[in-house]
Amino acid sequence: MAAELTEVTATKCFEGWQKIFSHKSDELKCAMRFGIYLPPQSEKEKVPVLYWLSGLTCTEENFVTKAGAQRYAADHGVAIVTPDTSPRGCNIKGEDDSWDFGTGAGFYLDATQDDWKTNYRMYSYITKEVSYKEQCKLPEVIQANFPVLANKQSILGHSMGGHGALVCFLRNPGKYASVSAFAPICNPSECPWGQKAFSGYLGADRDQWKFQRYDACHLMQDYDGPKVDILIDQGKADNFLTAGQLLPDNLTVVCAKKDVPLKLRMQDGYDHSYYFIASFIGDHIAHHAKYLKAS
Amino acid sequence: MAAELTEVTATKCFEGWQKIFSHKSDELKCAMRFGIYLPPQSEKEKVPVLYWLSGLTCTEENFVTKAGAQRYAADHGVAIVTPDTSPRGCNIKGEDDSWDFGTGAGFYLDATQDDWKTNYRMYSYITKEVSYKEQCKLPEVIQANFPVLANKQSILGHSMGGHGALVCFLRNPGKYASVSAFAPICNPSECPWGQKAFSGYLGADRDQWKFQRYDACHLMQDYDGPKVDILIDQGKADNFLTAGQLLPDNLTVVCAKKDVPLKLRMQDGYDHSYYFIASFIGDHIAHHAKYLKAS
Numbered sequence: 095m096a097a098e099l100t101e102v103t104a105t106k107c108f109e110g111w112q113k114i115f116s117h118k119s120d121e122l123k124c125a126m127r128f129g130i131y132l133p134p135q136s137e138k139e140k141v142p143v144l145y146w147l148s149g150l151t152c153t154e155e156n157f158v159t160k161a162g163a164q165r166y167a168a169d170h171g172v173a174i175v176t177p178d179t180s181p182r183g184c185n186i187k188g189e190d191d192s193w194d195f196g197t198g199a200g201f202y203l204d205a206t207q208d209d210w211k212t213n214y215r216m217y218s219y220i221t222k223e224v225s226y227k228e229q230c231k232l233p234e235v236i237q238a239n240f241p242v243l244a245n246k247q248s249i250l251g252h253s254m255g256g257h258g259a260l261v262c263f264l265r266n267p268g269k270y271a272s273v274s275a276f277a278p279i280c281n282p283s284e285c286p287w288g289q290k291a292f293s294g295y296l297g298a299d300r301d302q303w304k305f306q307r308y309d310a311c312h313l314m315q316d317y318d319g320p321k322v323d324i325l326i327d328q329g330k331a332d333n334f335l336t337a338g339q340l341l342p343d344n345l346t347v348v349c350a351k352k353d354v355p356l357k358l359r360m361q362d363g364y365d366h367s368y369y370f371i372a373s374f375i376g377d378h379i380a381h382h383a384k385y386l387k388a389s
Numbered sequence: 390m391a392a393e394l395t396e397v398t399a400t401k402c403f404e405g406w407q408k409i410f411s412h413k414s415d416e417l418k419c420a421m422r423f424g425i426y427l428p429p430q431s432e433k434e435k436v437p438v439l440y441w442l443s444g445l446t447c448t449e450e451n452f453v454t455k456a457g458a459q460r461y462a463a464d465h466g467v468a469i470v471t472p473d474t475s476p477r478g479c480n481i482k483g484e485d486d487s488w489d490f491g492t493g494a495g496f497y498l499d500a501t502q503d504d505w506k507t508n509y510r511m512y513s514y515i516t517k518e519v520s521y522k523e524q525c526k527l528p529e530v531i532q533a534n535f536p537v538l539a540n541k542q543s544i545l546g547h548s549m550g551g552h553g554a555l556v557c558f559l560r561n562p563g564k565y566a567s568v569s570a571f572a573p574i575c576n577p578s579e580c581p582w583g584q585k586a587f588s589g590y591l592g593a594d595r596d597q598w599k600f601q602r603y604d605a606c607h608l609m610q611d612y613d614g615p616k617v618d619i620l621i622d623q624g625k626a627d628n629f630l631t632a633g634q635l636l637p638d639n640l641t642v643v644c645a646k647k648d649v650p651l652k653l654r655m656q657d658g659y660d661h662s663y664y665f666i667a668s669f670i671g672d673h674i675a676h677h678a679k680y681l682k683a684s
């Protein structure tokens with residue numbers, strides 16, 4: 095039977111439906127929301143599914159209202175699932191003190207530190223959610239409730255969510271048909287955002303970070319899965335690029351060593367915003383559709 | 390010389406630029422913001438311009454972030470100007486008491502009632518803005534500061550802004566090459582929103598409302614301008630349609646009498662939201678481009 099989902103909103107969009115659901119997450123021990131866009135094709139047949147992971151401060155809604163992705167999802171006949179970016183309302187001390195740590199900043203990892211380890215388990219939530227009744231994983235929650243194809247899924251994201259997408263892809267070879275990212279945090283162990291998050295969630299011992307396997311550059315060094323093209327768009331006018339938060343060059347170096355085809359497009363004049371995402375999301379959805387529709 | 394504009398933001402989007410400006414409006418006696426999308430073509434040549442008027446509660450930002458219009462504007466090479474929906478911060482008694490009157494609800498008219506008549510002059514602001522230094526009109530403010538073609542402009546809007554677009558078009562034959570609307574308030578004299586706004590801004594005497602000329606159904610009865618196709622999209626699942634706020638059938642009747650070609654598309658399953666707008670804004674921009682590019 096399907097997991098218990100509550101439909102929060104359902105709105106027709108490009109002949110399909112943009113919906114928001116809430117559910118109780120056993121993994122995160124709190125109520126969570128996610129968005130799903132169901133393209134018109136899903137009324138007649140099962141469709142592939144894209145997982146979109148958002149950046150710092152976002153909820154399940156930012157991508158849904160601002161990226162303009164529904165048009166392309168309708169064109170290609172793919173569903174898009176948009177999870178929230180952290181647990182909410184867990185009453186952890188310090189949870190709401192920063193915009194780049196705690197609420198809205200779950201970093202798609204499973205925390206190991208005492209205050210955070212009970213709720214902050216976004217990695218498991220995204221990749222192997224256990225629903226509170228049926229013990230099924232998130233892809234299974236999605237598959238049990240919506241007309242999506244089993245084993246036809248890909249993942250992408252923005253900034254912190256780009257980091258999340260790369261990590262989920264690299265840690266689970268074959269699980270996702272393809273991966274792409276907008277301005278991802280490529281090497282969190284070496285940038286201020288990542289160091290703050292890893293210190294708080296994983297502890298101050300940097301040697302442990304590598305063992306915990308949440309850094310795309312480290313994971314790429316050990317990666318031996320399918321060598322699919324990785325598409326990354328990065329704005330050249332992105333303040334966080336110049337601030338050293340994103341470090342795409344570090345990923346380029348490792349990919350070259352491993353002979354993994356990375357298509358890093360440096361986009362002239364673009365910043366870190368949803369205007370940047372909207373401008374290129376069509377290319378990303380086409381990229382994933384190519385892999386998802388290959389038999 | 391150009392009017393004094395302050396650039397608030399400038400963000401690259403679909404190879405063009407989405408910008409927000411603020412300026413002091415003599416017409417409204419307050420600071421106002423507007424958005425403008427400049428398509429990539431505008432770097433080499435002057436382009437036509439669309440005026441988008443938003444609905445109740447909106448600012449200059451809603452359409453800019455949610456409609457996904459920039460892609461189509463870039464395709465067709467048209468600029469889009471998005472004004473705010475009312476004066477702001479005028480300290481008028483009751484200004485912020487309702488979501489459908491006062492701030493965010495200027496109704497694109499020039500008020501005649503004492504409390505409102507000094508600032509609430511959105512009709513003049515949209516159609517003949519006088520800047521505080523150069524005595525030029527809004528189209529002239531736009532033309533003086535941006536690479537847009539003189540006399541190549543069209544107008545469209547949503548809900549209250551659909552009403553505004555129809556009124557601006559019908560009162561100024563030839564000024565706008567074309568008009569379209571999403572779920573417009575077609576007959577404000579006969580619906581609760583319009584009656585509240587007209588009573589407050591224009592006074593309780595209903596006979597005066599017709600004389601003031603802010604009702605598209607009344608204006609259409611007297612219209613003798615160019616008979617261009619009017620495109621209107623209306624969601625069938627729009628709660629405000631069933632609540633009798635929009636009354637598209639009343640406009641259909643008058644257009645038929647006057648032999649004005651109204652293309653009213655009743656869209657199955659769509660509501661009043663920006664998801665509805667996003668789904669069809671491409672058709673609207675193509676509609677206007679056809680008229681704007683005709684020599």
